Amino acid sequence: MKLLEGHVHALTSLLAFLTAANGFYLPGAAPHNFGPGEPVNVYVNTLTPILAGKDDAKVKSLINYDYYNEKLHFCQPDGGPTSSPEGLGSVLFGDRIFNSPFDIKMLEGNGTCRSLCIVPDIPGEDSKFINELIREDYALNWLVDGLPAAEMKEDLKSGDIFYDMGFNLGDDETETPYLNNHYEIVMKYHEPSPGVYRVVGVLVWPSSRGGSQESTTPNCEGAAGKLALSETSNTTVHYTYRVTWEESDTPWATRWDNYLHIFDPRIHWFSLVNSLVIAFFLCVMVAMILYRTVSRDISRYNAIDLSEDVHEDWGWKLVHGEVFRSPQNPLLLAILVGNGTQLCAMVSVTLVFALLGFLSPSNRGSIATVMMVCWTLFGGIGGYYSSRVYSSLGGQNRRRAAFLTATALPTTIFAIMFLLNFFLLTAGSSGAVPFGTMLLVVVLWYGISAPLSAIGSYIGGKQGGVSHPVRVNQIPRQIPPGPKYLRPWAAALLGGILPFGAAFVELFFVMSSLFASRAYYAFGFLALTALIVSLTVATVSILFTYFMLCAEEYRWHWRAFLVGGGSAFWVLGYGLFYWATRLSLESFTSILLYLGYLLLLVLLVFMVTGTIGFLASYWAVRRLYSAIRVD
Ligand SMILES: *[C@@H]1O[C@H](CO)[C@@H](O)[C@H](O)[C@H]1NC(C)=O
Numbered sequence: 001m002k003l004l005e006g007h008v009h010a011l012t013s014l015l016a017f018l019t020a021a022n023g024f025y026l027p028g029a030a031p032h033n034f035g036p037g038e039p040v041n042v043y044v045n046t047l048t049p050i051l052a053g054k055d056d057a058k059v060k061s062l063i064n065y066d067y068y069n070e071k072l073h074f075c076q077p078d079g080g081p082t083s084s085p086e087g088l089g090s091v092l093f094g095d096r097i098f099n100s101p102f103d104i105k106m107l108e109g110n111g112t113c114r115s116l117c118i119v120p121d122i123p124g125e126d127s128k129f130i131n132e133l134i135r136e137d138y139a140l141n142w143l144v145d146g147l148p149a150a151e152m153k154e155d156l157k158s159g160d161i162f163y164d165m166g167f168n169l170g171d172d173e174t175e176t177p178y179l180n181n182h183y184e185i186v187m188k189y190h191e192p193s194p195g196v197y198r199v200v201g202v203l204v205w206p207s208s209r210g211g212s213q214e215s216t217t218p219n220c221e222g223a224a225g226k227l228a229l230s231e232t233s234n235t236t237v238h239y240t241y242r243v244t245w246e247e248s249d250t251p252w253a254t255r256w257d258n259y260l261h262i263f264d265p266r267i268h269w270f271s272l273v274n275s276l277v278i279a280f281f282l283c284v285m286v287a288m289i290l291y292r293t294v295s296r297d298i299s300r301y302n303a304i305d306l307s308e309d310v311h312e313d314w315g316w317k318l319v320h321g322e323v324f325r326s327p328q329n330p331l332l333l334a335i336l337v338g339n340g341t342q343l344c345a346m347v348s349v350t351l352v353f354a355l356l357g358f359l360s361p362s363n364r365g366s367i368a369t370v371m372m373v374c375w376t377l378f379g380g381i382g383g384y385y386s387s388r389v390y391s392s393l394g395g396q397n398r399r400r401a402a403f404l405t406a407t408a409l410p411t412t413i414f415a416i417m418f419l420l421n422f423f424l425l426t427a428g429s430s431g432a433v434p435f436g437t438m439l440l441v442v443v444l445w446y447g448i449s450a451p452l453s454a455i456g457s458y459i460g461g462k463q464g465g466v467s468h469p470v471r472v473n474q475i476p477r478q479i480p481p482g483p484k485y486l487r488p489w490a491a492a493l494l495g496g497i498l499p500f501g502a503a504f505v506e507l508f509f510v511m512s513s514l515f516a517s518r519a520y521y522a523f524g525f526l527a528l529t530a531l532i533v534s535l536t537v538a539t540v541s542i543l544f545t546y547f548m549l550c551a552e553e554y555r556w557h558w559r560a561f562l563v564g565g566g567s568a569f570w571v572l573g574y575g576l577f578y579w580a581t582r583l584s585l586e587s588f589t590s591i592l593l594y595l596g597y598l599l600l601l602v603l604l605v606f607m608v609t610g611t612i613g614f615l616a617s618y619w620a621v622r623r624l625y626s627a628i629r630v631d
């Protein structure tokens with residue numbers, strides 16, 4: 001127990017060190033105590049598309065825009081906006097946080113109508129742009145003391161009240177889009193001890209206020225209808241706001257609970273438990289069948305060998321002289337497996353961190369940061385496994401393998417990111433990753449991860465390949481035509497169904513968090529699902545490998561990888577289905593962005609599950625052939 005605590009402590013310090021050393025900040029890590037009259041700063045983040053309140057709502061775009069994008073003409077603080085420091089993960093996931101001109105002080109100005117600024121002459125062209133964003137359900141994202149400003153909503157199914165992060169830029173219920181130029185801000189505060197105040201909730205009701213915009217006295221009553229921006233002439237907009245301070249019994253420690261609302265938890269649970277049970281029983285059944293058949297086979301083979309010189313082999317024993325023959329293209333396989341193990345290690349450690357509660361949504365972007373740091377540090381694991389697998393497969397060109405293992409995947413990901421970035425830049429989006437961050441990622445990948453991978457390759461190369469229990473024949477056997485379902489692609493699709501079936505509920509939530517700005521925090525479910533998926537992948541690929549060897553098809557290496565990675569093809573199909581049913585992307589850039597991210601996701605899933613399938617099959621084949629006697 002002491003030891004465990006020590007480890008946890010060490011990990012915590014490591015994380016704290018990594019975050020501090022890179023200037024990452026963890027807002028919400030310690031409560032901020034406000035005195036009366038102390039400024040409460042409002043920070044503004046990018047504008048993101050959200051799901052409109054309707055039942056059949058779809059996300060219409062995937063592009064983020066900077067709050068201070070010049071076409072949006074929002075009120076700026078004196079001296080221009082300054083950007084606030086953010087973590088690497090937060091930047092990669094699209095946060096761009098700036099200060100704002102709101103003048104809010106703890107418990108002051110309760111219920112007073114105030115003017116933010118008057119923006120004169122918004123040209124028709126920019127109005128057109130803003131109206132387009134209103135039609136696409138864009139939302140403003142503010143942060144106050146680390147908390148996102150939210151709209152209070154009711155979950156139509158359960159009737160629960162929850163805080164939905166972000167609030168609408170405008171109102172497009174009718175044909176004309178109206179711009180929201182008035183914000184009713186409700187600050188919920190908690191008073192843990194007299195004179196000490198903490199912010200525990202931020203709600204905003206935006207609304208559109210028409211009438212004269214030039215008058216300098218703010219008008220928060222909205223008697224004069226709504227404000228529509230003209231697309232043919234200049235429009236002046238007067239932004240107003242009103243802050244109400246409301247005491248709340250929510251303590252600071254649980255202030256996130258209102259935000260973390262699970263939609264329809266019953267369906268979530270039902271389908272999750274359902275698929276877990278199915279996957280679990282399938283695994284157990286498969287394992288039992290395999291175990292019984294194989295031990296019967298082994299005793300039969302060994303009995304015959306002992307009894308007579310009647311040498312009659314059948315089934316998988318026939319190919320004992322072939323199973324360890326080098327597959328085609330061992331280099332590519334080794335690279336995939338090496339990078340796959342690196343990814344597996346990254347995913348596992350990230351999930352452990354998430355389970356320990358370090359990656360709550362209050363630490364913006366912490367997941368992406370931890371993933372990046374883990375990926376970098378686990379370069380050595382990738383190099384080590386790649387070079388050992390390469391030697392085991394009979395590869396000769398070790399240097400080339402080491403070099404490609406260290407660089408191939410980062411370069412592929414980089415190429416995709418670069419392409420997406422290019423299109424984002426032409427669309428004027430802030431989602432484009434800034435140059436400095438790109439540089440940091442280059443340094444992490446090529447400056448730290450690649451050398452570590454080379455060191456891993458060197459150590460792996462010293463240890464050499466694993467020994468094989470049976471020798472390889474000089475002349476390859478002929479392969480009889482096998483059943484159709486063992487053909488590589490059929491086997492991959494068949495083998496992928498099971499793991500995909502166990503995971504697709506969680507996949508839906510993960511996709512919604514990536515593409516429909518829903519916060520995801522069900523890490524317990526996710527970790528459990530990941531565990532079940534890896535078990536299923538391992539069993540299924542062992543089963544297929546066994547069938548293949550029984551059919552005297554000995555080219556199992558690539559097929560084991562394909563069967564393991566088969567679920568990626570289902571993920572791809574599901575991604576396209578998700579696009580058709582949940583998104584209605586209008587611009588070319590959004591579509592490209594979606595397909596790009598989907599491709600990355602599919603690639604990573606393919607490598608992780610393929611690696612699990614390959615390594616499990618390798619282990620099983622070695623076990624299988626070391627159990628029989630070969631003369
Ligand atoms: C519209 O606004 C632009 C600046 O934004 C200004 O140059 C132009 O004169 C304005 N046009 C009219 C008709 O007021």
Ligand SMILES: *[C@@H]1O[C@H](CO)[C@@H](O)[C@H](O)[C@H]1NC(C)=O
Nearest residue numbers: 107108110111244245246247
């Ligand atoms: C602010 O005003 C609202 C009503 O308008 C009231 O309920 C609330 O208690 C007031 N808050 C403070 C701190 O006076």
